[in-house]
Amino acid sequence: MKHILLALLPLLALLCGCGDDSLSGAVDVARVNIQIERPSDLDSDADVTRGNLSFRNVSSGLTSQWLEGDDISVMPGLYDIDYSAEVRLPSGTVTQLKAARRSVVLPASSTPVNIVMQAYNNRIADDLVIAEVFFSGTLQSSGNQYYGDDYVKLYNNTDHVLYADGITLWESKFTTVDKYNYTPDILPEAVTVQALYTVPGSGTDHPVLPGEYFLLADTGIDHRTINPNSFDLSEADFEWYDVSTKPNNLDIDSPTVPNLDKWYCYTLSFFVLHNRGFRAYGISRIPVDRDTYLRDYLYTYNYDIITEAGVFPMETSAFRMPNEWVVDAVCCSVASRYAWNVVDASIDTGWTHCGTIDKDKTRYFHSVRRKVLYINDNGTPVLKDTNDSSADFNPDCIASEIELQATAADANGTPCTTLTFDGITPVTPDAEAAYRQANHR
The missing domain is CATH 2.60.40 (Immunoglobulin-like)
Known part of the structure; x- marks a missing residue:
């Protein structure tokens, strides 16, 4: 031995x-x-x-x-x-x-x-950034998933006024959990997208002050009237609204929140963010009009689905978003399923998450929120932006609107008692009024 x-x-x-x-x-x-x-x-x-x-x-x-x-x-x-x-x-x-x-x-x-x-x-864009993506949704007291209260929150991270006019919110077509050999491969030049909604305006209609948030909601209503465990989005800046062709799946058009201009969406009913977070979300400034974009930026690609039953060639179309038009993006996934980033590394080298496994029950009421880099002398945060969502975002955070409104943090209706800038950094009492004003709350 x-x-x-x-x-x-x-x-x-x-x-x-x-x-x-x-x-x-x-x-x-x-x-x-x-x-x-x-x-x-x-x-x-x-x-x-x-x-x-x-x-x-x-x-x-x-x-x-x-x-x-x-x-x-x-x-x-x-x-x-x-x-x-x-x-x-x-x-x-x-x-x-x-x-x-x-x-x-x-x-x-x-x-x-x-x-x-x-x-x-590694340059920082002089434009709005994505501060938060709330895709997981809330639960009803029965434990059932509630739809319609998802949102994306933008932020002016600069020291001067920016304008949201013309900003396009998009969702990626490809998921971060399924990787195929798509041909032609356009990843180094563009993101493949399947939903696009644009802030209307002439260029200076929607100012966003330094340190101020801009809220894009799925449905701009007080969701507590339907689900007491949800919160109020009736004062959002804009909502995405779809005229559904499915009589049993109609969207709600808020009377208090204006609609984004819908450029395209894959669904025939209504659009919701992927509630497990398997896609990338981004904002772009598109330098062409809607008709030109839909005509000239279609992307048709091929790939093979390989199963035990054989190889099945596929051909599909979506739209391409040139990388130089992208202002900001965040890839989402979960560790147990992550396969790849669906955007080029020049846009995002990492990814963030709510939950750690597919269909994680702990993800509800949580969002991904951009980290605070430091607090200015005037009490407004400067958020971290290195084009790496793994480093830039706090995962699994109580959603900011739940904190601001002290609404339910779980299916039992337990009120939220925290208030933070980024899910981690506490808002001090002397900064609370300014923070609420920046969120229009």
Whole structure:
């Protein structure tokens, strides 16, 4: 036995040194050659540091860190790969380059797998950001799901007035839990979308002050009249409304909340956010009119559904949203089902969630809320925005409207007693009045 243990010691030492998921000395490893392509608009005189690479094994959760140019070898498997490098511009400004690839299969091979990653400048858009997405909904006292009180809350994270006129809210066509080989692949250039609703206006009709929220609701009514466990959305800024062709599934047109301009939606009844959060949501500024968009931006794609019964070729159409039009986006999923990000890494490198498993009963009454970076001297928050929803959002938060209205936080009707900026950071008594005013509450 002693001789056997002595013989095993070198192998045990190797295995114990692999907590970072790297196995450079093993035989059956995936060898990877990463080539970083820098943005075409990056100043040629910019000083770029040697970049950092992170390989996260999707199955095990283990992560290994490498430097750009290293001889990289990891265990074979499915990986999320991230790249970042610090950039000092000739002006003295310091920024970052980032790149990401999701769900990359790395097989065991003595020949390196070549992967090209397109880096992008991590710049903050001077526009509205998504502060919160409430997609999970509430429950009735019976425990049944209630529909219609979902919403998206935008925020002016700048120090000057912005205008919501022309902002388009969209939902992705593809889900983050099912990945197919869609052809042609347009992910580097556009998001595939299936619902688009636009804020009307001439350009200056809907000002959003610095530190102020802008609420887009599913149905702008006081939902407590139907479900006492819900809350009041009758003072939302806008609602999305659909003229249903299904007599048994009619939408409600609020008398107090104006309608968004409906550009397109896949459903013949009425649109609700995916209540398990398996899609991406975003806002865009589209520089063409509705008719031009619907005519020129249709995307027809092919993919195969593979089952035990065989391979079934599919052809489907949706609309494409060019990445340069996207102002902000957030990918949602759950850990037990996450497969990939349905937007390019230049838009969002991460994802957030309500619940940890599919159909998680704990997700109700909760939303995803953008984190507070710091509080200004005037008491208004500056929210975090790094184009990485994993880092930028607090998951599983009590929805802000539940907090503001002190309505039910569960199916039993237990009143909410907290008030926070982001689901975590408390609103102090001296900041409460300003926070409520920013939310029109």
